Amino acid sequence: MKKIISLAIFAVMAFASTVSAQILWKVERPGNDHVTYILGTHHFAPLTVLDSLSALPDALKNCDRLYGELDMAAMSSPESMMMMQQALIAPTDSTLDKVLSPAQLDSVKAALDPLTGGQIPMEMLYPMKPAALSTQIAAIMAMQLFPDLNPMEGLDMTMQERAKALGKPVGGLETMEFQMNALYGTPIADQAESLMKTIGDMDGEKRRAVALANSYLAHDLDSILKLMMEEDGDTEDYERLIFSRNDNWVKILTEEMPEASLMVVVGAGHLPGERGVLEQLRKAGYTVTPAE
Numbered sequence: 605m606k607k608i609i610s611l612a613i614f615a616v617m618a619f620a621s622t623v624s625a626q627i628l629w630k631v632e633r634p635g636n637d638h639v640t641y642i643l644g645t646h647h648f649a650p651l652t653v654l655d656s657l658s659a660l661p662d663a664l665k666n667c668d669r670l671y672g673e674l675d676m677a678a679m680s681s682p683e684s685m686m687m688m689q690q691a692l693i694a695p696t697d698s699t700l701d702k703v704l705s706p707a708q709l710d711s712v713k714a715a716l717d718p719l720t721g722g723q724i725p726m727e728m729l730y731p732m733k734p735a736a737l738s739t740q741i742a743a744i745m746a747m748q749l750f751p752d753l754n755p756m757e758g759l760d761m762t763m764q765e766r767a768k769a770l771g772k773p774v775g776g777l778e779t780m781e782f783q784m785n786a787l788y789g790t791p792i793a794d795q796a797e798s799l800m801k802t803i804g805d806m807d808g809e810k811r812r813a814v815a816l817a818n819s820y821l822a823h824d825l826d827s828i829l830k831l832m833m834e835e836d837g838d839t840e841d842y843e844r845l846i847f848s849r850n851d852n853w854v855k856i857l858t859e860e861m862p863e864a865s866l867m868v869v870v871g872a873g874h875l876p877g878e879r880g881v882l883e884q885l886r887k888a889g890y891t892v893t894p895a896e
Contacts, residue, residue: 627823627872628657630895631861631885638865640857641667641895642881644872645759646820648750648813653759653821659895667867670767671857672760674783675776677768684780691784692736698792699730700737708800712737715803719744734795735788738802742809749813763869777853777870786844825876847879854884861890 631640641663646653654660664670678684694700701709713726719741729737747755764774788795802809812831819827853870860866868881875882882892 626825626894627653627820627875628660628663628895629875629882630659630663630893632891632893633862633889634891636862638861638863639663639666640861640866640868642868642870642875643759643763644825644875645763645869646817646872647755647758647760648746648753648817649759649820650753651757651759651762654762657895663895664763664766664772664867665770666865667767667772668864669773669775670764670867670869671775671777672764672869673777673871674780675774676761676764677774678776679780687780687784691788692733693731694733694792698733700732700734701727701730703734703792703796704800711800711803715806716741719748733788733792734799735790738795738799739787741802742813745806745810745813749810750817760869763867767867772867777856777868778849786849790844820872825872828873846874850874850879850881850884854881854888857881857885858888 627644629642629644631642641659643657643660679688694703700712704712709726712729716724716726716729732740743755746753767774815831816828819825819831853868853874857866857868870881874880877883886892
């Protein structure tokens, strides 16, 4: 469970594969004129990454529709906002002050204060699920590590906005409800254990965040793979947050690709590996080549 931050926020986990230094891929099937492009993204990468991909403008212009992990515009609806808020709040018998010991709460405060300047009283955080607090810690940490980035101008959102500006339909491979359950629906005890492991290695989390960002900027999925493999893994986490989602996405894509040219924009960590999106498409009979 320790990698809830890395898996949920950085979304760049890879498994058991050697992949070229690429983040934009072209997917074709012999005898079919429709071409799909798959772009791997990173939440804390600058928009200049998109400008560096020479094949991207034409790929977007010629696609029939774009798929992201979520339709990000739908996230701002009142219903989605309410769902997100509810997903982050723990049951009244499982608030932080009930699932963590006084010593553990002190450790959380000691880790948070340098990030927040001591401006957030611990009592305000008690209603949050441990996984939600882990996510909040990752977001604050990222803002400090990457101060020049605008979190409202991420690659995923920008690609969806560019597609809509070209009149392309935009859809999500998953629903908000599915993602909230995947991230915050695990047992509270497991979330608390993961939070405390993260709190105990804040310097390591910072180093990994910077290394992952640098690997992404180098378009180096091999390096991302190596970094993620260095951490102790929880197979259930990988299955829930990466592998099973990849399986679901490939089912959706292989149903639509014969009839349409798609632009698919998902976290870069979903691309490589034996159960990564790219390898699964190869096994389904598609030719997958670098498009940069």
